[in-house]
Every structure is written in structure tokens, then in C-alpha cells.
Amino acid sequence: MSARILVVDDQPANVRLLEAKLQAEYFDVCTAVDGFAAIEAAKLEQPDLILLDVMMPGMDGYETCRLLKDEPRTRHIPVVMVTALDQREDRIRGLESGADDFLTKPIDDVTLFARVRSLLRLKTVLDELRHRESSDALSYVMSEPIGDLDSVARAVVISGDPRAATRYAAAMPAQVRTQVETDPVTGLEAARSNADLLIVDLTSPGFDGLRLCARIRADAATRQLPILAVINPGDTPSAVRALDLGVNDIIHRPVDAGEMMARVSTQLRRKRYADRLRTQLDESLEMAITDPLTGLHNRRYIASRLHQAMESSNNGGAPVSLLIADIDHFKSINDRYGHEGGDYVLRGFAERVQRDLRALDLAARYGGEEFVIVMPGAGLAEARGASERLRASIASEPFDLGDGRSACVTVSIGCAQAEDGESAESLLRRADEALYLAKDEGRNRVEAAHSAAA
Numbered sequence: 175m176s177a178r179i180l181v182v183d184d185q186p187a188n189v190r191l192l193e194a195k196l197q198a199e200y201f202d203v204c205t206a207v208d209g210f211a212a213i214e215a216a217k218l219e220q221p222d223l224i225l226l227d228v229m230m231p232g233m234d235g236y237e238t239c240r241l242l243k244d245e246p247r248t249r250h251i252p253v254v255m256v257t258a259l260d261q262r263e264d265r266i267r268g269l270e271s272g273a274d275d276f277l278t279k280p281i282d283d284v285t286l287f288a289r290v291r292s293l294l295r296l297k298t299v300l301d302e303l304r305h306r307e308s309s310d311a312l313s314y315v316m317s318e319p320i321g322d323l324d325s326v327a328r329a330v331v332i333s334g335d336p337r338a339a340t341r342y343a344a345a346m347p348a349q350v351r352t353q354v355e356t357d358p359v360t361g362l363e364a365a366r367s368n369a370d371l372l373i374v375d376l377t378s379p380g381f382d383g384l385r386l387c388a389r390i391r392a393d394a395a396t397r398q399l400p401i402l403a404v405i406n407p408g409d410t411p412s413a414v415r416a417l418d419l420g421v422n423d424i425i426h427r428p429v430d431a432g433e434m435m436a437r438v439s440t441q442l443r444r445k446r447y448a449d450r451l452r453t454q455l456d457e458s459l460e461m462a463i464t465d466p467l468t469g470l471h472n473r474r475y476i477a478s479r480l481h482q483a484m485e486s487s488n489n490g491g492a493p494v495s496l497l498i499a500d501i502d503h504f505k506s507i508n509d510r511y512g513h514e515g516g517d518y519v520l521r522g523f524a525e526r527v528q529r530d531l532r533a534l535d536l537a538a539r540y541g542g543e544e545f546v547i548v549m550p551g552a553g554l555a556e557a558r559g560a561s562e563r564l565r566a567s568i569a570s571e572p573f574d575l576g577d578g579r580s581a582c583v584t585v586s587i588g589c590a591q592a593e594d595g596e597s598a599e600s601l602l603r604r605a606d607e608a609l610y611l612a613k614d615e616g617r618n619r620v621e622a623a624h625s626a627a628a
């Protein structure tokens with residue numbers, strides 16, 4: 175994995191040592207010798223990971239980390255604090271300042287690279303989400319602070335040792351509802367049913383926690399679920415295997431309640447952030463193809479689907495037909511009942527369109543009171559029949575306007591079947607000409623297009 179890592183340390187010798195180790199593993203390394211330079215370098219170089227020394231003159235690592243996490247341009251970059259201290263207060267203070275992880279000097283290479291790989295994997299996922307999101311106008315999520323954990327979260331603790339499991343559960347932050355499981359099978363079920371975090375004990379004998387972690391990562395329903403693993407101090411091989419399996423964080427026994435709380439909060443905050451990015455991505459994808467008023471497809475989406483259907487038809491596939499429907503005298507509906515009344519008519523119209531369509535037909539609001547329906551597989555006779563049914567269904571009963579009133583509405587429709595080698599523009603033009611003929615002939619009518627050759 176080629177990634178750029180920013181190394182920050184006030185001792186040039188430490189910088190050179192880490193730089194050499196990382197470059198030997200083919201990482202791209204940039205460096206800074208104090209907190210201010212680190213923040214500038216992070217903004218400018220956009221590293222994938224920051225290794226940050228805690229003890230520095232001037233601004234220390236905690237303050238630097240806090241500023242990095244406050245700055246929208248650097249907030250998403252994982253920070254690993256590097257410290258000579260291994261006191262619980264220092265670890266907790268670091269986690270509270272927003273650090274993603276901790277390494278103790280002298281740095282053990284195996285642990286260093288396992289941590290780096292684990293955080294880079296996580297960042298790749300978040301970057302992918304951010305990248306897709308930033309192409310859209312709804313990218314405001316990045317300019318907002320991640321925020322504190324205010325709402326309730328669900329955690330599942332899985333351990334072969336019931337007493338240890340109860341102790342871990344007792345160390346959870348107050349807003350976390352915790353479920354304790356001592357059997358891997360029921361633990362896996364609990365994880366699948368809407369958990370926000372999993373704590374897996376890798377220390378209890380006769381209990382294969384690593385296998386459980388692997389199964390959780392292999393299952394689509396739990397692939398994104400954060401896992402915090404409990405291991406014995408000094409059990410570096412288990413820690414490295416766990417991180418390589420996709421475990422998000424490690425905590426050592428005996429578990430300190432304050433540290434557990436800080437690590438759990440970090441994982442939950444990160445998950446909430448990723449969930450929000452995913453939701454917004456889904457919403458923006460939905461918005462990109464849907465007309466917000468009627469819930470039908472929008473013009474851009476139907477145009478691309480029409481091109482696809484015509485291409486396959488031109489390549490010897492099934493025929494394609496097209497309907498253009500325009501609500502008659504819509505301006506006078508708006509004048510008489512107001513725009514709100516007009517919106518009721520548009521929504522009611524869309525409902526009747528959808529009710530009458532075949533499953534594979536695609537309907538879009540094309541603009542104003544104009545609708546386009548693409549009928550893959552349908553010839554002209556079938557399109558004409560569908561048009562007539564829609565016309566009759568619109569005229570059959572008045573539209574409810576939501577305020578006790580109702581309006582009688584009619585529609586005119588032009589339909590056309592795509593011909594060999596015809597372009598979408600030409601098909602739309604012929605259907606549109608048929609529509610204008612229907613309007614000319616007195617409205618509340620269906621007209622079929624003439625052949626393009628005629």
C-alpha cells in the first residue's frame with residue numbers, strides 16, 4: 175500500500191529513524207519538527223496518517239492533535255500519538271484530544287506497521303465516501319465538527335469469561351446500552367442485529383475470538399461494525415493478527431475503565447461520522463435521479479435510460495416506445511387553485527401514472543407539467559393502448575386538492591416507437607409532434623407519431 179505519512183518529532187534523530195523505517199516499507203514520508211509546522215504540512219501535503227510526538231517544546235502533541243482535529247482540512251487524517259510515557263492519564267488525555275491511536279517509545283516495528291496498515295485501511299474507506307460525497311453540493315458534513323456522543327448507542331461484549339465481560343460492560347460510557355454474550359454464536363447474532371460497537375475478548379481460554387472477528391468482517395451485515403479487541407499485554411502476535419483481520423482498536427488487560435471509555439467513544443464517534451457520510455451519499459444518489467415533487471425519475475435520469483434502451487434496441491434487441499404526456503390547461507389549474515393546488519395535481523397525476531405502468535416501464539417528470547414514459551419491449555400498438563388507458567384514468571375522476579376541493583384534469587399524450595438507427599432526440603421530437611397534434615385536435619386525446627421516414 176503506497177501511502178504518505180507525516181512524521182512529527184522535535185528530535186531530528188527520532189525523525190530520521192522513523193523516516194528510515196517507513197521508507198524501507200515503501201511509504202512516502204514527509205516531516206515536521208514542531209506542532210505549527212505539522213499543522214501547515216498536514217494542510218498542504220494531505221498525508222494519509224500522522225505520527226505525532228507528544229513531548230515537544232512550545233506546542234505539545236495533545237494541543238497539536240486538538241488543532242488538527244478542529245481544522246476541517248485535516249480532521250479526517252488519523253493521528254497516532256508517539257510517547258515515551260505509558261501512563262494511563264497520558265493515554266486518556268491523548269484519546270480525548272482526538273488521537274486515533276497510541277504507540278509507546280521505543281517503537282516496536284511489528285506493532286507500528288500493523289497499526290499503520292489498520293488505520294490506512296480505515297482511511298481508505300472514509301476517503302472513498304468523502305470523495306463521492308464532495309462531488310455533490312451536500313458536502314457540508316465535512317465543515318461540521320464531528321460532535322459529541324449525545325444519543326444512545328448499542329454495544330455487544332463477547333467474552334468466554336462472564337466476570338470479565340461484566341467488568342467491561344460496567345466501563346462503558348453512560349449513553350451506551352451494553353449486551354453481554356459469552357457464546358460466540360449468539361454473540362455473532364447480537365452483532366448482526368443493529369449493534370454500533372463490538373468488544374471481543376481475545377484472552378479467554380477455549381474461546382477463539384480471532385476467528386469470531388474474521389467471521390464478523392466476512393459478513394456483509396457486520397463488515398463496517400467497529401471492533402475493539404481485549405488482549406493480554408505483551409501478546410504482540412495476537413494484536414497484529416487482530417489488526418490485520420480488521421479489528422479497529424486494541425485495549426490491554428487489565429482493562430482500565432477510563433481508557434475503555436475513551437476508546438469506545440472514539441470508535442462510536444468515528445462510526446457515526448461514517449454512517450452520516452453513507453446516509454448522505456445515499457440521499458444524494460437518490461436526489462440525483464428523482465424528481466422531489468412527484469417521486470418519479472427526473473429528466474436527466476430518464477434521458478440516460480432512454481439512450482440505453484434505444485442502444486439495445488438498435489443492436490437487435492426488443493422494440494422501445496415512448497410516451498410524452500402533458501396535462502391540459504395546467505396554467506389555469508394553477509391560476510384557479512394556486513401553486514399548492516397545482517402541486518397536488520402533479521403528485522396525483524404521478525400516482526396514477528405509476529399505478530397504470532408495467533413493472534419495467536420508466537416514468538419521469540420531464541419538466542413543468544410534462545411527463546415522459548419509456549416502455550422497453552413495447553411496440554407502437556402497445557404504447558398506444560397504454561396511452562389510452564392513462565388518458566382515461568386521468569379523466570375518470572377529479573383530483574383531490576387536499577383542502578376539500580377537487581379539480582377535473584385531462585391529459586394529452588403523444589406516443590412513438592423507436593425506429594432502426596433512430597436517435598433519442600429524433601424519437602422525442604416525433605412523440606412531441608404527436609403530442610402537439612393531440613393538443614390541436616382538442617386535447618384529452620392520444621396521437622401516435624408518424625414514421626420518421628414519412
Ligand SMILES: [Mg+2]
Pocket residue numbers: 183184185227228229230
Ligand atoms: Mg519529543
